[in-house]
Amino acid sequence: xxxxxxxxxxxxxxxxxxxxxxxxxxxxxxxxxxxxxxxxxxxxxxxxxxxxxxxxxxxxxxxxxxxxxxxxxxxxxxxxxxxxxxxxxxxxxxxxxxxxxxxxxxxxxxxxxxxxxxxxxxxxxxxxxxxxxxxxxxxxxxxxxxxxxxxxxxxxxxxxxxxxxxxxxxxxxxxxxxxxxxxxxxxxxxxxxxxxxxxxxxxxxxxxxxxxxxxxxxxxxxxxxxxxxxxxxxxxxxxxxxxxxx
Amino acid sequence: xxxxxxxxxxxxxxxxxxxxxxxxxxxxxxxxxxxxxxxxxxxxxxxxxxxxxxxxxxxxxxxxxxxxxxxxxxxxxxxxxxxxxxxxxxxxxxxxxxxxxxxxxxxxxxxxxxxxxxxxxxxxxxxxxxxxxxxxxxxxxxxxxxxxxxxxxxxxxxxxxxxxxxxxxxxxxxxxxxxxxxxxxxxxxxxxxxxxxxxxxxxxxxxxxxxxxxxxxxxxxxxxxxxxxxxxxxxxxxxxxxxxxx
DNA sequence: GAGTGGTCTAGACCACCAA
DNA sequence: TGGTGGTCTAGACCACTCA
Numbered sequence: 001x002x003x004x005x006x007x008x009x010x011x012x013x014x015x016x017x018x019x020x021x022x023x024x025x026x027x028x029x030x031x032x033x034x035x036x037x038x039x040x041x042x043x044x045x046x047x048x049x050x051x052x053x054x055x056x057x058x059x060x061x062x063x064x065x066x067x068x069x070x071x072x073x074x075x076x077x078x079x080x081x082x083x084x085x086x087x088x089x090x091x092x093x094x095x096x097x098x099x100x101x102x103x104x105x106x107x108x109x110x111x112x113x114x115x116x117x118x119x120x121x122x123x124x125x126x127x128x129x130x131x132x133x134x135x136x137x138x139x140x141x142x143x144x145x146x147x148x149x150x151x152x153x154x155x156x157x158x159x160x161x162x163x164x165x166x167x168x169x170x171x172x173x174x175x176x177x178x179x180x181x182x183x184x185x186x187x188x189x190x191x192x193x194x195x196x197x198x199x200x201x202x203x204x205x206x207x208x209x210x211x212x213x214x215x216x217x218x219x220x221x222x223x224x225x226x227x228x229x230x231x232x233x234x235x236x237x238x239x240x241x242x243x244x245x246x
Numbered sequence: 247x248x249x250x251x252x253x254x255x256x257x258x259x260x261x262x263x264x265x266x267x268x269x270x271x272x273x274x275x276x277x278x279x280x281x282x283x284x285x286x287x288x289x290x291x292x293x294x295x296x297x298x299x300x301x302x303x304x305x306x307x308x309x310x311x312x313x314x315x316x317x318x319x320x321x322x323x324x325x326x327x328x329x330x331x332x333x334x335x336x337x338x339x340x341x342x343x344x345x346x347x348x349x350x351x352x353x354x355x356x357x358x359x360x361x362x363x364x365x366x367x368x369x370x371x372x373x374x375x376x377x378x379x380x381x382x383x384x385x386x387x388x389x390x391x392x393x394x395x396x397x398x399x400x401x402x403x404x405x406x407x408x409x410x411x412x413x414x415x416x417x418x419x420x421x422x423x424x425x426x427x428x429x430x431x432x433x434x435x436x437x438x439x440x441x442x443x444x445x446x447x448x449x450x451x452x453x454x455x456x457x458x459x460x461x462x463x464x465x466x467x468x469x470x471x472x473x474x475x476x477x478x479x480x481x482x483x484x485x486x487x488x489x490x491x492x
Numbered sequence: 493g494a495g496t497g498g499t500c501t502a503g504a505c506c507a508c509c510a511a
Numbered sequence: 512t513g514g515t516g517g518t519c520t521a522g523a524c525c526a527c528t529c530a
Contacts, residue, residue, distance in 0.1 A: 051502070053500070053502085071508090073507070076516075186490065193460075212439050241437040298520090316496095317528085318498065320496065321495090
């Protein structure tokens, strides 16, 4: 067994933290891809020369971050944006009944461009780097409610085209995963109330100046690596954004 | 030791779930109040006739819900809204730097009234029950940014007056805890973008119709008991609402 | 030094799933 | 039936706090 007490005092880290980091590294290296099963707890315990309980605690932490998913009797899997529930994982908009539903997707444009200083900062890339810009409408119950402006670093999403966006009706995160091997595991959102700009008002068929919910989102892959910036403008007359506090 | 396997198959619940429920009941019964230390893990293990590890797992669950707080070397405490960090627990509004700060509080009114059907439904009380209505401004960096309308069931907050609201500058949740023994442990929020009504626009010194973030919050005490309804209207030019997704 | 939470182990047994 | 995750135990030892 590993000698716990001998670890460097100045950089003391519990064993399960170290194992958590090693598991994360394996995910970054692509040893296990989204949707796949990882080795059993006993196998991992043998690999890392620790007890099953310690591996379990490391996995617990990753499960609570929605990075891994346990299925009793089957195994532990890499979380993906596939499946009915997972597909809506990052969607916080719900109807009057509090229920969420996958919207329809209507592509407006998908072009290559160069990153402005503002965008470069959001994506942690160099100003002027190649980016891909997507604009689209999201349609709930037949009503266009969200105008999305999405920016991706072109280097990681090489060859992405509007055709692909169309094919993956509405679920871009599933597309990132399946076509580019990039699973998004978290996001940070800043929310404001703004007046609808002319272009957006026209697309959503609203009067210019109508109040809209502006959701400024940066999405991250493993290791807090920002790989998508998204600015959504939402009409919140029928639908609303929901959050739970603890 | 308790016989785990003998528990009713139809209603099988892990031991630690049962213990979690018993701990929650003790909190509801007021055995331990906000800010107080609960018995040590060994003491609880002896009381419930289980191992320390099982008590630990029950406490883990309550800690992850922010209901209990561990302090290594000292003990496990009932979470409260006191203290610098805890005070801002339910505040999601942050400045341009992403930092949160406790706002100043300016009371507009505090009156007794009867619950309309809408309010009664939110607070799960009978229509026509006595309620307390508070209106106030929250002031960040000298700017009035939030117009709050707060409704409480009068039965649980007997004798609450504007004077008390003033004394607990801005931190109502601390007041609920200290004066009425009611710790809020969670909340559900619905967020929309709306036009400022005349009354609110005047109070915040804005043009009528300015887009504001409307935060409709129900706050809960132990056992998901709703005890506060709050409708906040926020100017989000300088500050923004922030959320993290996983 | 005594008491608390935090980590780790080894092993037993249960619940669930698939073949 | 065998493999997976899930629960529970008993005991050792570490890290932290405070008197």
